[in-house]
Amino acid sequence: xxNIDQPTExxxxxxxxxxxxxxxxTSGFNGLFWYQQHAGEAPTFLSYNVLDGLEEKGRFxxxxxxxxxxxxxxxxxxxxxxxxxxxxxxxxxxYQLIWGAGTKLIIKP
Amino acid sequence: xxxxxxTPRHLVMGMTxxxxxxxxxxxGHNAMYWYKQSAKKPLELMFVYNFKxxxxxxxxxxRFSPECPNSSHLFLHLHTLQPEDSALYLCASSQEQGNQETxxxxxxxxxxxx
Numbered sequence: 001x002x003n004i005d006q007p008t009e010x011x012x013x014x015x016x017x018x019x020x021x022x023x024x025x026t027s028g029f030n031g032l033f034w035y036q037q038h039a040g041e042a043p044t045f046l047s048y049n050v051l052d053g054l055e056e057k058g059r060f061x062x063x064x065x066x067x068x069x070x071x072x073x074x075x076x077x078x079x080x081x082x083x084x085x086x087x088x089x090x091x092x093x094x095y096q097l098i099w100g101a102g103t104k105l106i107i108k109p
Numbered sequence: 110x111x112x113x114x115x116t117p118r119h120l121v122m123g124m125t126x127x128x129x130x131x132x133x134x135x136x137g138h139n140a141m142y143w144y145k146q147s148a149k150k151p152l153e154l155m156f157v158y159n160f161k162x163x164x165x166x167x168x169x170x171x172r173f174s175p176e177c178p179n180s181s182h183l184f185l186h187l188h189t190l191q192p193e194d195s196a197l198y199l200c201a202s203s204q205e206q207g208n209q210e211t212x213x214x215x216x217x218x219x220x221x222x223x
Contacts, residue, residue, distance in 0.1 A: 004151065033211070042113070042199070042214040087152070097212070099151040 028093020
């Protein structure tokens with residue numbers, strides 16, 4: 001079966017750095033997405049990786065290792081508004097998106 | 110971001126009611142999706158429409174009936190739902206189904222079935 005694993009919940013301190021991991025087992029790979037979802041709101045697109053390596057976008061970076069079936073989302077200089085759920089999704093060989101259950105990130109002052 | 114809108118935002122219905130959820134996208138996309146999001150579970154893809162044609166139906170019970178009159182509008186008709194159908198229903202759109210298109214989501218309809 002196809003599976004995406006990510007931690008259920010993480011806590012971090014304002015101003016710090018946090019890394020949210022995602023591991024996947026899918027039938028084929030055609031890219032990995034990270035989305036941010038604030039409570040009661042729409043998931044919003046953060047990043048897309050299809051090749052190995054690090055993609056940096058401001059305070060957020062996303063890393064991919066296809067050989068390890070592994071990605072992480074790195075958030076720097078954490079702000080209170082970063083408190084949200086972070087969803088990892090992988091596009092399989094049929095171009096279907098397979099979703100993780102999301103990681104709830106709690107930022108404390 | 111108001112590219113994808115959904116109405117209503119909240120809905121409470123009894124098991125014998127009939128209601129419809131509406132989604133509209135203003136992004137010029139050709140693919141639209143319905144997802145179910147339950148607490149602490151992955152997003153579940155329900156239906157996909159590509160150029161108004163239904164291309165995916167992931168074993169969804171017949172009490173959920175989608176309708177896509179044009180590329181900008183998507184409906185989900187609900188009837189004789191069960192309490193376990195209570196969830197957040199998300200609509201999304203993308204340029205086309207497949208390839209490496211990013212999906213853009215609406216804010217969802219929070220549904221409670223009593």
